[in-house]
Amino acid sequence: MNKQAIINIIKAKITDKIQNFENLIAETRASNNDTKSSMGDKYETGREMLQQEINNLQRQLNETLNQQAVLQKITSDPSEKVQNGALVKTDKGLFYISASMGEISIDKQKIMTVSAESPLVKAMFGKKMGETFTINNIHQNIENIW
Known part of the structure; x- marks a missing residue:
């Protein structure tokens, strides 16, 4: 990515x-x-x-x-865990943690840009690839982090 x-x-x-x-x-x-x-x-x-x-x-x-x-303050450096500037793929979608600007498309892939202050990011913050988190009784698996 x-x-x-x-x-x-x-x-x-x-x-x-x-x-x-x-x-x-x-x-x-x-x-x-x-x-x-x-x-x-x-x-x-x-x-x-x-x-x-x-x-x-x-x-x-x-x-x-x-x-x-x-x-x-965000760089394009790879991320090992969910943090500001991380691109996170879960089994529910792709999320880029930065400024909340809604959905963007790159190479025909939809990416939701979300703020680190959002409940979704707070639930997954600090987690690594392969870990799971739950928000609103929905379990998500982190498949990849860039």
């Missing part, structure tokens, strides 16, 4: 997501400036709603920047 290709795809997705949030924040700020008027309280409510939207977008941007920081 080419872990560097996986890392590159995730980095590209995160960069796109950051750019999107930055654009949305800029557009929302511009709308907020457009609503400034001397017409009274009706516009104050609209501006407050826009400010809440900006705050929400800023929070999501910060989460994405944190994911980017986690990804910067």
Whole structure:
């Protein structure tokens, strides 16, 4: 498995997501400036709603920047056990432990990217090839780790 290709795809997705949030924040700020008027309280409510939207977008941007920081620390070196940066094959699927960006496809294989904070990863963290773990009463066998 080419872990560097996986890392590159995730980095590209995160960069796109950051750019999107930055654009949305800029557009929302511009709308907020457009609503400034001397017409009274009706516009104050609209501006407050826009400010809440900006705050929400800023929070999501910060989460994405944190994911980017986690990804910067990950290398494509082989892993002996389940840890950050490990590609883990269980009898239920392929999981790449880094930033949670959903499902990606490489060489027609579906890989689920998951955060080290997820319950799934917490259940398998530190385990080695051949070991098993259980989550939600579902037993999984670790078949391979890259």
